[in-house]
Amino acid sequence: MTTDLPARARVVVVGGGVIGTSVAYHLTKLGWTDVLLLEQGTLSCGTTWHAAGLVGPLRASESGTRLVQYSAELYARLEAETGLATGYRNVGGVIVARTEDRMVQLRRTAANAAAYDMECELLTPAQARDLWPVMAVDDLLGAIWLPGDGKVNPTDLTQSLAKGARQGGARIVERVRVTGYTVAGSGAGRRVTGVRTDRGDVEAEVVVTCAGQWSKALGDRAGVTVPLHSAEHFYVVTEAVDGVHPDLPIMRDPDGFTYFKEEVGGLVVGGFEPEAKPWRSPDTIPHPFEFQLLEEDWEHFSVLMDEALVRIPALAETGIRKFYNGPESFTPDNQFLLGETPGLRGHFVGAGFNSVGIASAGGAGRALAEWIVEGEATTDLVGVDVRRFAPFNANNRWLRDRVAEVLGLHYAVPWPNRELETARPFRCSPVHDRLAARGAVFGSRMGWERPNVFAPSPAEPRLHYAWGKQSWLPWSAAEQRATRQDVAVFDQTSFSKYVVSGPGSLAWLQWVCANDVDVEPGRVVYTPWLNARGTYEADLTVTRVAADEFLLVSSSATTVRDLDWLERHRPDGVTATVRDVTSAHAVLGVMGPRSREVLQALTDSALGEEAFLFATSRELFLGHATVRATRMTYVGELGWELLVPMELTTGVYDLLRAADVADAGYYTIESLRLEKGYRAFGRELTPDFGPVEAGLVFATALDRDKDFLGRSALAAHREALRAPGPRRRLVSFVLEDPEPMLWGGELVLLDGRPVGQVTSAAWGETVGACVGLAYLRRDEAVTADWLAAGGFQVDVGGDQFGIRATLRAPL
Numbered sequence: 001m002t003t004d005l006p007a008r009a010r011v012v013v014v015g016g017g018v019i020g021t022s023v024a025y026h027l028t029k030l031g032w033t034d035v036l037l038l039e040q041g042t043l044s045c046g047t048t049w050h051a052a053g054l055v056g057p058l059r060a061s062e063s064g065t066r067l068v069q070y071s072a073e074l075y076a077r078l079e080a081e082t083g084l085a086t087g088y089r090n091v092g093g094v095i096v097a098r099t100e101d102r103m104v105q106l107r108r109t110a111a112n113a114a115a116y117d118m119e120c121e122l123l124t125p126a127q128a129r130d131l132w133p134v135m136a137v138d139d140l141l142g143a144i145w146l147p148g149d150g151k152v153n154p155t156d157l158t159q160s161l162a163k164g165a166r167q168g169g170a171r172i173v174e175r176v177r178v179t180g181y182t183v184a185g186s187g188a189g190r191r192v193t194g195v196r197t198d199r200g201d202v203e204a205e206v207v208v209t210c211a212g213q214w215s216k217a218l219g220d221r222a223g224v225t226v227p228l229h230s231a232e233h234f235y236v237v238t239e240a241v242d243g244v245h246p247d248l249p250i251m252r253d254p255d256g257f258t259y260f261k262e263e264v265g266g267l268v269v270g271g272f273e274p275e276a277k278p279w280r281s282p283d284t285i286p287h288p289f290e291f292q293l294l295e296e297d298w299e300h301f302s303v304l305m306d307e308a309l310v311r312i313p314a315l316a317e318t319g320i321r322k323f324y325n326g327p328e329s330f331t332p333d334n335q336f337l338l339g340e341t342p343g344l345r346g347h348f349v350g351a352g353f354n355s356v357g358i359a360s361a362g363g364a365g366r367a368l369a370e371w372i373v374e375g376e377a378t379t380d381l382v383g384v385d386v387r388r389f390a391p392f393n394a395n396n397r398w399l400r401d402r403v404a405e406v407l408g409l410h411y412a413v414p415w416p417n418r419e420l421e422t423a424r425p426f427r428c429s430p431v432h433d434r435l436a437a438r439g440a441v442f443g444s445r446m447g448w449e450r451p452n453v454f455a456p457s458p459a460e461p462r463l464h465y466a467w468g469k470q471s472w473l474p475w476s477a478a479e480q481r482a483t484r485q486d487v488a489v490f491d492q493t494s495f496s497k498y499v500v501s502g503p504g505s506l507a508w509l510q511w512v513c514a515n516d517v518d519v520e521p522g523r524v525v526y527t528p529w530l531n532a533r534g535t536y537e538a539d540l541t542v543t544r545v546a547a548d549e550f551l552l553v554s555s556s557a558t559t560v561r562d563l564d565w566l567e568r569h570r571p572d573g574v575t576a577t578v579r580d581v582t583s584a585h586a587v588l589g590v591m592g593p594r595s596r597e598v599l600q601a602l603t604d605s606a607l608g609e610e611a612f613l614f615a616t617s618r619e620l621f622l623g624h625a626t627v628r629a630t631r632m633t634y635v636g637e638l639g640w641e642l643l644v645p646m647e648l649t650t651g652v653y654d655l656l657r658a659a660d661v662a663d664a665g666y667y668t669i670e671s672l673r674l675e676k677g678y679r680a681f682g683r684e685l686t687p688d689f690g691p692v693e694a695g696l697v698f699a700t701a702l703d704r705d706k707d708f709l710g711r712s713a714l715a716a717h718r719e720a721l722r723a724p725g726p727r728r729r730l731v732s733f734v735l736e737d738p739e740p741m742l743w744g745g746e747l748v749l750l751d752g753r754p755v756g757q758v759t760s761a762a763w764g765e766t767v768g769a770c771v772g773l774a775y776l777r778r779d780e781a782v783t784a785d786w787l788a789a790g791g792f793q794v795d796v797g798g799d800q801f802g803i804r805a806t807l808r809a810p811l
Contacts, residue, residue, distance in 0.1 A: 005173055008203040009036035011372070012195050013210060014178045014218065016041075017048035018154060018358060019350045020210035021161035021172075022365025028168025030373045035170035036204075037162075038197065040177040040214075041290035044158040047212045048357070049291055050326035052235060052270055053157075054250055054261060055150040055359045056093055058113055058120065060414070060745070062757070063380040063688065065116045067363030074362040075152050082167065084160040087153025091249050091262075093146040094123070094132050096311075098139055098255035101413050104467045106144045107798035111747035113146070114795075115757040121145040122798075132251050134243040135311050149250050151261050154358050161365075177287065180221045181207060183344065188567040191345040192222070206372055208348045213329040215337075215351035216282035220394070224341040227389045228352035229399040230279040230327040231407050232294055234301045235270025237263055239319040241312075254411035256307030266321060267312070271304040272355070272410035278400045279327045294325040330354050330403040332393055333420075334410065337386045338368055339377065342564035348372060349386050355410070376531055380688040387561040392447060398423045415465040416743035417443075417452075425449045429493035429586050430649035436461070438663055441472065445556040448494035451665040454479065467797060469741045472667070473763055480671055480765035482662035483635055487592035489653070489661045490669060492641065494556035497582045498563065501549040504574035509542060509550055512569050514691070514700040514708045517542045517550065524615040524632055526699050528691060529565060530710030534717055535690045538562055539681040541632060543617045548576070551617075551628075553587075553641075555681050569709060586649040590656060591639030591664075598659045599629070599640060607640075623655045635669060636676035636811060671762040674771045677732045677809025683744070683759045684730055684773050692718050693775070694730050695807065725781030730759070732809045735770040735794065736802040742770040747795040748803070758794065767810050776805065 011027060013020045016039025024037045039045070055075065057068040075088035097103045106122070113120030121144065128143035129135060162172055182194040182201060194203040209215050209226070219226030248262040258271035277300055280286075298305075301323075309315050331337060331352040341347050350368045353360055370378045382388070393399070401422040409418075419442075425432070427447040436442075439455035441463060453472045455461040464471045482488045500509060509517050515527035521544050529538035540554035540562070554562050559582060566578055590599060600607045605620040612618075617630035628643040644652050679685050679694055691697045691714060702714055721727070735742065742761035747754055761772030774794075776782050784807050793800040804810075 003173065005176060005197070005199050006036060006171070006202065009171070010034035010204065011036070011206040011208065012202055012204040013037040013208045014195065015039065015046070015210035015212060016043040016158070016162070016172065016174065017046050017210065017212055018044065018158045018161065018361040019353065019365060020208070021158050021165060022361045023208055023210055023350055023368050024165035024170045024172070025161045025168065026366045026369035027372065028165055028170050030369055032373060033169030035165065036202065037165065037170060037172045038176045038178055038195070039172070039174045041288060042174050043162055043172070044155045045290040046214070047326065047328050048154050048158055050293065050324050051154045051358045052259070052261065052268055053087070053152045053154050053358050054259065055088070055152055056146065056250070057148045058109065058116070058118055058146055060112070061383060062116050064383070065118065066379070067367060068359050069148075069363070070366060071359055071362030072148065072150055075150070075157060078160045078164065082160045082163040084156065084163050086157040086160045088150055088157070089152070089246065090148070090150040091247050092131070093149030093250040093252065094128055094143055095146070095252045095254065096128055096143040097141050100141060101467065102255050103141050104797040105413055106142065108745070110144055111795040111798070112745065114754045115747045119147045131249055134241060134314060135251065136313055139310070151250060152358060157358070157361075178211070178218065180218070181347070183222065189345075190343060192347040206346050206348065208350065208368065208372070210350045212351060213282065213285055213327060215329070215349060216394070217285065219341070219349070220283065222344055222347060224344045224347060225389055225391050225394045226337060226341070226349055226351060226386070227393040227399055228329040228331050228337065229282060229396070229403040230285065230329050231403055232277040232279050232297070232325055233270075233328045233355060234273075234297070234304065235268055235324050236301070236320050237268055237322045237324070238266040238315065239321055240265035241267055241314055241318055253307065253311050256311055257411045258304055258308050258311065260308070260312070266318075269304070269308045269315070271307070272407055273300070273303050274408045274412070276404045276407035278404050281396045281400070283396070294327060296323045296325060328355055330407050332389065332399065332402045332406065334406045335384050336360060336364065338364060338381055338384045339371060339386045342387050342560055377687060380686045382682055382686060385561060387564055388557065390446065390560050416745070417463065418465060419443045419463065429491055430646055431491055431586070431653045434650065434653060435491060435663065440663070440665065443666065445494055446559060448556060450494050450556070451491055451663070453665045453667045454663045467741070469763070476665070476667045476671065477763065477765040479662060479664035479668040483592045483637060483664055483668060483672060484766055485593065487590065487594035487598055487661045488664035488668070489656050490589035490591065490664050492587040492589050495582070495587050496554040496556060496559040496562060497580070497585055497643070498552040498554070498566070499549065499579045499581050500552065500576055502576035503548060504571070505548050505550060505576035508571055508574045508576055510706065511571055511709055512566060513542060514710060514714070516701040516704055516706050517544060519544050521546050522616050522618050524617050524630055528685070528696065528699060530690065530708070530714060531687060532710060532713060534710040534713030535687045536681065536685040536694075537565055537687060539679065539685045543630060558681065584646060586644045586646055588642045588644060588649070588653060588656065589639060590642060590661065591633055591635050591637050593638055595639045598656065598661060601659065602655055622652060625652050627652065634678055635672035636678070667762070670760070671764050671771070674760055674762050674773060675764045675766055675809065675811045677773065679730070679773065680760060689775070690714055690717060692721055692726050693728050725783060727779065727781060728775055728777045729782035729807070731774055731776055731782070731787060731805045731807060733772055733774060733792070733794075733803040733805040734764070734767050734810050736804060738769040740770065740796045740799070740801050742772055742794065742796060744772065748774050748776060749793045749795060749800065750791055755792070764810070771810060774805070
């Protein structure tokens, strides 16, 4: 290790844990050798050293699974490259189930493994005991076996990655505390120019914050949002246990909140207790804090130990060698933080790994290094992108409450529609109280309270979770019928809304938008934003309001990401401005065959078919209010989205309610859009897919004389697949049996072989069964004839049911 601190480096990595060393290692592999890693103590001294070291590749998404798969492959071969052992051992993993709900989850997990071409086997309790002889199985219903699971020594892994980075040219300096960053420019042009340390400043083109639980405080000093909060995490190491050996698999008992792995003949016994214990505020974490633990708390640990005794009775007679209570940082949604931070160019973050940092480090380090080198993410990282959070998510009290809930749910049954409950209600539309009084069951997206469904009585508004059809389904079915047959009003205030205006606004949007937005004022264009690879970065509508003014409406969760993407792709010389007007306007969707009748009674403006065409937008008087009415729909019926000034919203809503419209929520929107085959960003439309696979080339200007970001890649991709056609394609489907409930993520099979995975699914009241969208794959082209031949099935918790798959939507 060097002790010299250079005056300049191309990249400065802040933090010498497993994440920071992985980023440095992978940057050198990509040819960026002028890398300086700074650690305030010594390598691995923060959170890394007391991690349990579990490496389980199978994750809830394909992108997450591929990331950890790479980690395991890297850890297995790193010693041969560096000469330093990582302690990696591929021992496999067993997950056991005490309840039928957990068994359904495990069957779904096994189906996910098949979708991702990973090995996974369902086990009986007796088979699980054969693999893990020291456990009791009398209370178990079953288990799964994951041969790809492994374990690693976190400190050894960090040292090996660090040596690999040094071999590639990186410099590592310990005992240097980064106290802040130097920044140049202002507004959207702010850029990091280096770091401040207790041993002087270092200039840099790129700074990567991988400082674990110290990352938020550093981000605060730089004016960027790094929302994470520490919580105490407990495990013990026992004395030797008969039957335990180095190749004993990892075992997880999520119904008992616990995990187990072998260590020196004994067991590591840890877990995630239902009532978590947040630690200090991020801005009060002490320094130095090297290789330190917090005070033992046997009372708090008792819930884990009591459950561990149920699974391993021998622990009652086994001594405890060491009690570990080490703080780890958690994020508001249990996914880590990766990417370039909005509002500060050149500053990247890799932090908040929610106790999966060791498993994720290899893949996350590579992904972040590629992002730095290429200038954009090279795979689908939307779920971990730091831009999914807004500045309000950095409030420490909000974080403390939310993180306590998130950690407590780590081993809970992962219900597909689970809503977090802490720090709510938060962002509320003007009609929130009116909707609550009418029985709204609220969900949350980007902090907004949104009605998911309406209970028949205000006394009933709550969700009862289950894998099958849940108690609210008849309520949503009634809302779907009202929308298809009559008229319903939806509070869609959470939509992201931006105004781009001024000289150059058209040129700017023509470059960023793949479709042609050079239309007459009052016209609305549906368009994707593509990256340089020709795959999706956003999916939105653009309304031309005037010659140099455009209104953009996008999904609720992508506000920060959209605005950052737009600024990053501003053409040189363009002086137009972009404003986030999300909180200035509510959106009330009036949808259904009677929507024209209802609105016409409230306005003198003509709303007839010829007078107000589809995909047009204009201001009109509605009652005493002036609103922007846009004839656009995400449910596939006649309807208008009303953009209403916040202060006028309650009056407009009351006018609509007086016209005897039904209230409807987002569960109904989901069902109706799937019956029509409408895609959603983040599920069907991701950075891993482009318009060819999604069947949306028509929503681009590829066949017109207009250049746009991603055009060349999209054109080359379409040409390469022109004959015989795309081998992976998004299809619509309807379940043949009306009884099973689908949620998305299910495996699709053909003649018993995996051929794809459901991206979205919901109950479709109009078709009388569950409907959805799925990406199917094939060695040849996915064609209408192939789909028409039939034989497709979907795996629903281990049972297979027939589906009718088509390129066209069912309605």
